[in-house]
Amino acid sequence: MQSLDLSIVTPYSEMLAMGLWWTLIMFVTSSVVSLLAGIAFALIVLYAPKVVALPVRFMTWLLMGTPLLLQLYVIYYGLVQVGIDIPAPVAGIIGLSLHFAVYNADVIRAGVVSVDPGQIEGARSIGLSRGQTQCYVIVPQALRRTLAPLGNNLIVLLKDTSLVSMIGIAELVYSAQLAVSETYSPFEFYLTVAVIYYAANLVLEAGLHLLEKKVEMSR
């Protein structure tokens, strides 16, 4: 039996740092895109004509009904077959963003519906257009109400960025796997990576908590 020797990780710290860097790139871009796309999908499902809304609902059903890993495979490996060759990081961001956009959209849609219809009348009575009413009055309130579930989605997203290791992106898990294949010390590296994910999530949760506090005061 081998004993736990964390000093073996030290020479690989630069590699793991690069992995963390890629994890953060994937997380930050995908969270921004999935939030914006989530708002767009929610408004489309609620207000757009059926020709536009139905395809979005179909896509929602498809993306919720199949595993994220499979979606990443289809985007990265599958599309090559029909001549669409997307670089792995871009494929990763598209996959993560779309997958989480539909979950965010579902949450935001419920948030929009829960805003008092009087808010729309108040905004329209001043002369604001439909778009301005959504942009300045309804969506900001919907996002405030749905901060907690959206935050949960972000936490899941951060952890699920590990799946893009399967399409060859050298994020945290991938970097750890490389290190393990050289050192044959899986426990040390996977434990280290687990701690890094946990720490990153602690920071994220603290940030979300601050945001919730701030928003609470303005309600």
Next chain:
Amino acid sequence: MINNTYMVEVKGARKAYGALEVLKGIDLCVARGQIIAIIGPSGSGKSTLLRSINHLEVLNDGEVWLDGEQVNRPLKGRAYEQHINAVRQQMGMVFQHFNLFPHLTVYENIALGPLKLKGLTKKAARELALEYLAKVGLADKFDEYPSRLSGGQKQRVAIARALAMQPKVMLFDEATSALDPELVEEVNLVMKQLAAENMTMLIVTHEMRFAGEVADRIIFMDGGVVVEEGAPGEILQNPVQERTRSFLKKHLHNS
């Protein structure tokens, strides 16, 4: 333009929800600077009439005119949007439940319209907001959120928000019905002040005494028609119609 003589004109307004007829052909003329109070039992159609003036309710038939411009022009899509947004900027609406934007401060509530629709600079919008807040006596609440205000204060902010668009007419839809009795007076005072400044106003209200004090003309509605209208003295003291009499008897007793 014939309609130019009136600030607001409603001709043959009809509205039905399915089989339920709410407005059965209403005609209404409001002169510049005139103050009209619309009274009547719940379900009489008075709120629907008021809301149809700025097209929050869409009439099935009839015309609404504001200062020589038809409000409910038969337009579609983008053209309708542009038209109605331009018209609504000229009409202030005050709601029973205030409809302030809870995520914005008092200042931001008032400045939103002027900033986004009239292209005011931040500085100009601040000054404008402060001016109207001072007018309703709430200059010290500039940076508060609506949740920190009492009902009466919320309604006064809502009035300031409508006034900041510098409307030609103000529509009040039971502005004091949701308020605690002791908060009604502060809102009524603001409305009286507006009346003294010759603002054209249409006021849907349950308060007969206030209607009598502030209005030039009172309209009594019941069952989707105007039953009786005239000067406050005539309507409140010597109503001709039996329906008006029995309504007032109940209401004056209660208050």
